[in-house]
Amino acid sequence: MSALEIQKVRKDFGNERVLKDVSLAIESGEFLILVGPSGCGKSTLMNAIAGLEPVTAGEIRIADRDVTWLTPAERDIAMVFQSYALYPSMTVRQNISFGLEMRKVPRAEREAAVERVADLLQITALLDRKPAQLSGGQRQRVAMGRALAREPAVYLFDEPLSNLDAKLRVDMRTEIKKLHLRLGTTIVYVTHDQIEAMTLADRIAVMRDGHILQLGTPDEVYNDPVDIFVAGFMGSPSMNFIATTLEGQAGDYRLRIVTEGEDALVLPWPASRETPALAEQVGRSVILGLRPEHFSEEDSRLSGMDEGTPLSARVSVVEPTGADILLNMPLGDAEVTARVGPKCRVAPGERLSLRVDMGRAVLFDSETQKRLA
Amino acid sequence: MDNVIRRRTLGARLARLALYAALLLAALFYLLPLAVMLITSVKPLDEISAGSLLALPQSPTLVPWAKAWGEACTGMRCEGVGGYFWNSFAIVIPAVAISTVVGALNGYALTKWRFRGSELLFGLMLFGCFIPFQVVLLPMAQTLGWLGLSSSRAGLVLVHVIFGIAFTTLFFRNFYVAVPTELVSAAKLDGAGFFRIFWRILLPVSAPIIVVSVIWQFTQIWNDFLFGVAFSAHDTQPVTVALNNLVNTSTGVREYNVDMAAAMIAALPTLVVYVLAGKYFVRGLTAGSVKG
Numbered sequence: 001m002s003a004l005e006i007q008k009v010r011k012d013f014g015n016e017r018v019l020k021d022v023s024l025a026i027e028s029g030e031f032l033i034l035v036g037p038s039g040c041g042k043s044t045l046m047n048a049i050a051g052l053e054p055v056t057a058g059e060i061r062i063a064d065r066d067v068t069w070l071t072p073a074e075r076d077i078a079m080v081f082q083s084y085a086l087y088p089s090m091t092v093r094q095n096i097s098f099g100l101e102m103r104k105v106p107r108a109e110r111e112a113a114v115e116r117v118a119d120l121l122q123i124t125a126l127l128d129r130k131p132a133q134l135s136g137g138q139r140q141r142v143a144m145g146r147a148l149a150r151e152p153a154v155y156l157f158d159e160p161l162s163n164l165d166a167k168l169r170v171d172m173r174t175e176i177k178k179l180h181l182r183l184g185t186t187i188v189y190v191t192h193d194q195i196e197a198m199t200l201a202d203r204i205a206v207m208r209d210g211h212i213l214q215l216g217t218p219d220e221v222y223n224d225p226v227d228i229f230v231a232g233f234m235g236s237p238s239m240n241f242i243a244t245t246l247e248g249q250a251g252d253y254r255l256r257i258v259t260e261g262e263d264a265l266v267l268p269w270p271a272s273r274e275t276p277a278l279a280e281q282v283g284r285s286v287i288l289g290l291r292p293e294h295f296s297e298e299d300s301r302l303s304g305m306d307e308g309t310p311l312s313a314r315v316s317v318v319e320p321t322g323a324d325i326l327l328n329m330p331l332g333d334a335e336v337t338a339r340v341g342p343k344c345r346v347a348p349g350e351r352l353s354l355r356v357d358m359g360r361a362v363l364f365d366s367e368t369q370k371r372l373a
Numbered sequence: 374m375d376n377v378i379r380r381r382t383l384g385a386r387l388a389r390l391a392l393y394a395a396l397l398l399a400a401l402f403y404l405l406p407l408a409v410m411l412i413t414s415v416k417p418l419d420e421i422s423a424g425s426l427l428a429l430p431q432s433p434t435l436v437p438w439a440k441a442w443g444e445a446c447t448g449m450r451c452e453g454v455g456g457y458f459w460n461s462f463a464i465v466i467p468a469v470a471i472s473t474v475v476g477a478l479n480g481y482a483l484t485k486w487r488f489r490g491s492e493l494l495f496g497l498m499l500f501g502c503f504i505p506f507q508v509v510l511l512p513m514a515q516t517l518g519w520l521g522l523s524s525s526r527a528g529l530v531l532v533h534v535i536f537g538i539a540f541t542t543l544f545f546r547n548f549y550v551a552v553p554t555e556l557v558s559a560a561k562l563d564g565a566g567f568f569r570i571f572w573r574i575l576l577p578v579s580a581p582i583i584v585v586s587v588i589w590q591f592t593q594i595w596n597d598f599l600f601g602v603a604f605s606a607h608d609t610q611p612v613t614v615a616l617n618n619l620v621n622t623s624t625g626v627r628e629y630n631v632d633m634a635a636a637m638i639a640a641l642p643t644l645v646v647y648v649l650a651g652k653y654f655v656r657g658l659t660a661g662s663v664k665g
């Protein structure tokens with residue numbers, strides 16, 4: 001049964017169409033993450049689901065009930081806002097129980113719910129404080145507590161962690177994951193943070209300009225992106241896009257990369273990853289997508305990909321991050337970033353022999369930007 | 374002590390001294406009329422005609438105050454301004470309360486429940502702040518007549534409420550604009566409705582702007598003369614009108630001390646309000662947004 005189903009939802013603000021026929025369905029207990037650049041309509045979609053803004057067209061169903069024209073209160077939804085939106089004049093306890101009070105839950109039950117939630121989020125000691133007396137992380141917990149006190153069909157989180165510092169964000173991320181595993185709640189969650197998206201989601205929806213470009217598991221979205229935008233949006237540092245020319249024929253496709261001041265480089269495209277679409281592209285320019293981790297050092301035994309395609313390049317920038325080293329080097333018409341082990345000893349200007357794992361590379365049409373193979 | 378580190382040269386200190394002297398002088402200048410009124414109001418008549426304006430009273434007396442309150446003639450009657458003083462309260466209190474409540478609801482609706490044309494409506498209401506009173510005197514008299522409220526306190530209350538709403542709406546709208554809309558969204562999701570959200574979420578954070586609205590309305594309505602003189606009868610006149618009548622009633626010697634005492638009585642409530650709540654007034658006007 002779908003906990004939440006959105007069918008062809010459209011939203012116009014004046015003449016501007018912000019949501020363009022968005023459709024998606026979420027199973028009960030699923031954790032869906034919405035990602036996309038600023039202004040693509042994520043918050044608008046959340047507000048539409050919550051009933052805070054009427055949609056222009058389309059249908060929204062929650063727990064198999066048409067809620068398109070129901071008020072927010074009637075929808076059985078709880079939402080955590082980026083700004084937390086705690087009621088400033090109420091104590092934490094009152095904040096958490098307000099929703100229950102409005103729904104005429106008896107006092108004893110309300111108190112039990114507050115205890116349960118406070119226990120779960122470890123905010124029992126804060127119950128009698130006002131929001132102004134809490135730190136950012138504590139406010140965030142209270143905001144979650146307010147949502148968890150009721151047990152609605154769907155939880156909406158609009159960038160709940162973006163106001164926290166990096167360390168706290170990681171802690172809360174883990175905690176949200178644990179909560180989800182423990183409570184089995186259905187969650188729609190908006191974030192800008194790649195890692196949040198990859199670690200929390202059962203499925204990720206990548207949005208752009210009011211469309212959902214791709215809806216899939218984190219693995220699908222990361223390794224099998226439908227187009228250049230999705231490929232570039234997910235992952236940090238992001239995927240390298242290299243202009244190449246496709247040569248050869250079915251069974252023996254090759255990619256020719258011309259780098260200024262170097263010999264042309266020819267990379268064979270693995271036969272196992274051929275698609276019929278490639279045939280029309282022979283002789284034309286296609287875009288090769290390689291993630292930084294698709295590169296490895298020539299003699300690295302750790303990476304376990306000895307059969308990668310060898311490649312040599314002049315390193316222009318070396319950026320150690322601690323856990324590994326990011327190398328920049330010119331390849332084709334662009335600078336590419338490669339991620340190598342922390343032990344790699346290379347100085348800017350030196351040549352380095354690398355291997356690239358073509359088995360995980362992706363190809364895009366240079367005009368439509370769509371995935372070719 | 375203020376939190377500033379200053380130069381401590383002789384020149385700097387002298388400049389500072391000059392600055393304070395100038396400020397003190399300006400303050401005295403502004404206080405002078407009040408001081409003259411106060412001094413005159415407790416002087417017997419013969420001292421006034423004999424001495425200078427600023428001379429302190431030789432034998433201070435409260436007789437002029439008592440007379441102003443209870444016996445002085447305001448036109449045909451000689452009952453002092455006391456009764457009119459209470460009249461003013463009977464007009465001001467409901468008018469302030471109603472216009473503040475309506476302004477708060479307007480501001481809330483205009484910011485948190487926007488509807489098509491709400492900005493235009495607000496613009497039109499703002500216009501109400503700039504309408505000269507004289508323009509509406511005749512139509513208002515006509516309207517009060519139709520409503521059967523001519524010359525009544527209720528009629529004056531209505532007039533003041535209507536005029537006050539433009540200002541109170543402006544105050545509350547500008548205050549509520551800064552309150553995060555997400556608070557209201559959260560409350561909607563929690564199941565609260567229009568009035569519940571107002572009562573439980575917004576009103577508890579509105580104290581600063583309520584103070585502003587009450588002080589503003591109180592002084593405006595208390596000090597009003599034009600509406601008071603135009604729309605009241607003998608027994609419903611506010612104290613400002615009575616004061617004018619008292620001063621203009623000429624029977625024999627002019628009793629400056631009684632005039633001054635009556636003026637002090639008429640001005641006292643607004644003075645008290647400023648002294649007691651003035652700092653909240655400034656605080657409310659400069660209050661920042663509410664953090665959720």
Ligand SMILES: Nc1ncnc2c1ncn2[C@@H]1O[C@H](COP(=O)(O)OP(=O)(O)OP(=O)(O)O)[C@@H](O)[C@H]1O
Nearest residue numbers: 013014016018036037038039040041042043044045
């Ligand atoms: N009330 C509104 N009136 C007019 N346009 C609006 C309104 N709300 C949002 N928009 C427009 O809709 C588009 C999508 O906004 P939305 O807030 O959904 O973006 P978002 O994906 O949540 O961005 P962010 O990641 O920055 O939060 C933006 O171009 C915005 O300007």
Ligand SMILES: [Mg+2]
Nearest residue numbers: 042043044158
């Ligand atoms: Mg947003």
